[in-house]
Amino acid sequence: MITKRIIPCLDVKDGRVVKGVNFLGLADVSSPVKLAQFYSDNGADELVFYDITASAEGRALFTDILCEVAKTIFIPLTVGGGINTVEDFDRVLKCGADKVSVNSGAIRNPDLIREAARKYGDQCVVLSVDAKRVDGVFRVFAKGGRENTGMDAIEWIKRGVDAGTGEIVLNSIDTDGVKQGFDLEMLDAVCRVVDVPVIASGGAGCKEDFVTLFQTLPKVDAGLAASIFHFGEVSIADLKQTLVQNGIPARI
Amino acid sequence: MIAIIDYGVGNLFSLASSFAFIGEEAVVTASEAEIARADRLILPGVGAFEDAAKKLRASGLDRVILREVQNGKALLGICLGMQLLFEKSYEYGEHEGLGLIQGSVKPIRDVIQEDLKVPHIGWNSLRFGNEKSPLFRYLKEGDFVYFVHSYYGADCDGSVIATTEYGATLTAAVANQNVYGTQFHPEKSGSVGLSILRAFCEL
Numbered sequence: 001m002i003t004k005r006i007i008p009c010l011d012v013k014d015g016r017v018v019k020g021v022n023f024l025g026l027a028d029v030s031s032p033v034k035l036a037q038f039y040s041d042n043g044a045d046e047l048v049f050y051d052i053t054a055s056a057e058g059r060a061l062f063t064d065i066l067c068e069v070a071k072t073i074f075i076p077l078t079v080g081g082g083i084n085t086v087e088d089f090d091r092v093l094k095c096g097a098d099k100v101s102v103n104s105g106a107i108r109n110p111d112l113i114r115e116a117a118r119k120y121g122d123q124c125v126v127l128s129v130d131a132k133r134v135d136g137v138f139r140v141f142a143k144g145g146r147e148n149t150g151m152d153a154i155e156w157i158k159r160g161v162d163a164g165t166g167e168i169v170l171n172s173i174d175t176d177g178v179k180q181g182f183d184l185e186m187l188d189a190v191c192r193v194v195d196v197p198v199i200a201s202g203g204a205g206c207k208e209d210f211v212t213l214f215q216t217l218p219k220v221d222a223g224l225a226a227s228i229f230h231f232g233e234v235s236i237a238d239l240k241q242t243l244v245q246n247g248i249p250a251r252i
Numbered sequence: 253m254i255a256i257i258d259y260g261v262g263n264l265f266s267l268a269s270s271f272a273f274i275g276e277e278a279v280v281t282a283s284e285a286e287i288a289r290a291d292r293l294i295l296p297g298v299g300a301f302e303d304a305a306k307k308l309r310a311s312g313l314d315r316v317i318l319r320e321v322q323n324g325k326a327l328l329g330i331c332l333g334m335q336l337l338f339e340k341s342y343e344y345g346e347h348e349g350l351g352l353i354q355g356s357v358k359p360i361r362d363v364i365q366e367d368l369k370v371p372h373i374g375w376n377s378l379r380f381g382n383e384k385s386p387l388f389r390y391l392k393e394g395d396f397v398y399f400v401h402s403y404y405g406a407d408c409d410g411s412v413i414a415t416t417e418y419g420a421t422l423t424a425a426v427a428n429q430n431v432y433g434t435q436f437h438p439e440k441s442g443s444v445g446l447s448i449l450r451a452f453c454e455l
Contacts, residue, residue, distance in 0.1 A: 001376065001377065001417055001418075002372065002374050002375070002376045002418055003374060003375045003376065003396065005374055005375065040442065045374070045375055067265075070265060070266055070269055071269045071272070071273070072269075072273065074266065074269075074270050074273070074439055074440060074441070074442055074443075074445055074446060075398070075440060075441075075442050076398060076440050093263050094263070094265060095265065096263075096265045096266050096269065098263075098266070098440065120299075121298060121299050121300075122371075123298075123371055123373065123400050166371070166373075167373075195369055195370075196369065197369060197373060197374075221369075221373075221374065222374075251375040251396040
């Protein structure tokens with residue numbers, strides 16, 4: 001039986017994992033390679049790396065690190081951040097990425113999805129969407145959630161899937177960082193209109209939030225989180241035991 | 253030495269890395285001489301069947317593979333590489349494969365209910381049936397591996413060595429003498445996957 005995926009997300013800047021990592025017993029907590037190994041050993045089903053570097057030097061360092069990770073960790077790797085062209089896809093795929101996540105780059109140039117899907121296959125293209133309620137409508141936000149594009153999130157996601165997106169990461173700005181659970185209403189609205197995998201992001205505060213997510217919305221395929229894993233508030237191994245105890249298929 | 257056959261389809265970085273990781277010498281190559289020198293062959297592949305089959309033929313590597321297999325060399329096809337081992341595929345038309353495994357490649361959509369998503373993507377468990385192939389000697393029933401595919405190997409009952417459940421019983425791996433194929437990606441299936449590659453190196 002296909003399992004629900006649990007995906008930790010690592011933000012990498014200038015070659016280091018940022019946004020506070022606090023693990024007991026892990027000496028070099030900001031080493032992407034060591035953290036990736038730690039998560040892989042503890043049952044992560046996939047890893048997402050976001051490159052939040054702005055400089056060209058930082059970008060080169062990021063791809064070096066990606067190569068290092070892909071030499072020692074053999075689970076699917078998704079890469080996002082700074083993906084604006086098909087050449088950017090090529091750059092990270094050559095370093096061992098399996099999927100590439102686009103966000104602002106696709107908002108600026110929607111043809112990017114179609115071009116990349118044609119060249120690398122639908123399964124390779126992940127559309128990451130930061131969405132927030134504005135006057136009761138889900139709107140797409142760009143630039144790391146700072147700028148309201150005015151686009152309707154549901155329409156944007158439908159358009160992305162039509163263009164060849166193989167998977168959606170839906171990050172709710174409304175629930176992100178609040179740790180009161182995933183944005184079930186927003187996720188439900190998206191699951192109703194697409195038939196590609198949907199990955200929930202933003203809002204997980206405890207194991208039970210994942211149980212609620214998968215029990216309430218069986219069409220959601222995966223849950224993504226960062227800080228709760230980084231700070232050890234939720235252990236992936238524990239979380240997966242809890243899922244299985246609640247009758248949710250998970251890889252143990 | 254293992255030859256990972258490079259016919260211009262897909263990303264071979266992880267595959268090469270996974271052999272390096274388990275301490276096996278592997279080369280990514282399109283050279284007939286190198287393939288002839290290798291002890292074992294890997295046929296990788298992602299993307300569309302027709303395009304891959306065309307590239308394989310255009311490069312002349314299809315003949316090289318058939319000859320080496322005829323000489324008894326072990327071959328492992330992975331994902332689309334497994335599908336290419338079949339006689340034919342019905343992915344967007346009807347296309348001829350290598351014919352090393354009896355059967356054809358058909359859309360998953362035809363055999364599963366509508367509310368299941370295609371592609372079948374993610375970690376799913378393996379079942380081996382009565383007899384476990386040496387390829388899975390380090391695995392136990394129910395171990396999880398990583399799948400990404402929209403088509404599956406059909407009409408190949410005699411060759412199936414593992415299945416997985418996704419709305420229907422789907423072919424997860426096949427074998428015919430020295431020819432093996434996995435629909436899933438061992439190089440993306442963590443320690444379980446690496447142990448399959450190790451077992452292949454020990455065949």
